[in-house]
Amino acid sequence: MAKKAVRKTSGKKKKASKAKPNVVMRIRRWVTRGLLAIATFVVALIALYSVVNPPVTHTIWTEWRRLGKVERDWVPIEQISPIMARSVVAAEDANFCRHWGFDVEAIRDAIEGGGARGASTITQQVVKNVFLWQGRSWVRKALETSMTPVVEIFWSKQRILEIYLNVAETGNGVFGVEAAAQRNFNVPASKLSSVQAARIAAILPSPRNRSVTDPSVRTRRRAAAILDGAATIRADGRADCFED
Known part of the structure; x- marks a missing residue:
């Protein structure tokens, strides 16, 4: 037993x-x-947005809940002044046409500078704005890093810039350069002057704390530098990937 x-x-x-x-x-x-x-699902969504405009982003939805309304008017890149597109690239990612989502040189400079300056490309910012959320976390950064090359595969440079110009926060409750142009200068984005475009681009790092119509001395200096940068990238071919 x-x-x-x-x-x-x-x-x-x-x-x-x-x-x-x-x-x-x-x-x-x-x-x-x-x-x-x-x-x-993510790859399918990225592929879809190569031809369909993103209806809303997490940041836009969050701001709508906070403020009760937001200003946003989507326009195709053909209806945005070329100087506006060049100004944004000069301000945020001068090597936009020369990389595939990551600017190695900018990353190296940021590391050497102790992380005081950012190194995110326009593509990375689009990924963050369209698919993810604001704030700093390793999870969000890991997702952003993995999705950025996929966006570069499915979207043209012109499409990436077009979406950025329409979803970037350009003021308190204001998104996209069309809404910024209408609010600040009472003109459509297609009619922006070089100075107006540079001022909008100058506030992008901190759109809620900087003014387009009453810029500080620092913002004016940054706008002047952006004007020079926009002329430079046009002259040396770094705007060719998004200009016809």
Whole structure:
């Protein structure tokens, strides 16, 4: 009897030990399937937005909840003054046409500067604005880093810049350069002058704390530098990827 009891106990242990690996394998299988499904959905969404305009972003929705309304008028890049596009590139990502989502030189400079200056490209900012959320976290940065090359594969440089010009925050509750042009200068984005475009680009790092119509000395200096930068990237070919 004792031997039979020992055999039964050992048999149960063997079954239990076999069951544990099966459960682990099932969990791994479901996790893998879940991750693949999420990745497939994200890639499909990126591909869709190459031809369809993003209806809303997390930041726009958050600001709408906070303020009760937002100003945003989507316009195609053909209806945006070329100097506005060049000014944004000069201000935010001068090597936009020469990289595939990451500016290695800017990253190196940021590291050497102790992280005091940013190194995010326009593509990275578009990924953050359209698909993710604001704020700093390793999770968001990891997602941004993984999605940026996919966006560069599916979207043209002109499309990336077009979306950026329409979703970037350009004031308190204001999104896109068309809404900024209308609010600050009472003109459409297609009619912006070089100075007006440079001033809008100059407030992009901190649109809620800087004024387009009453710029500080620092903002005026930055706008002047952006004007020079816009002329430079046009002359040396760094605007060719988004200009016809």
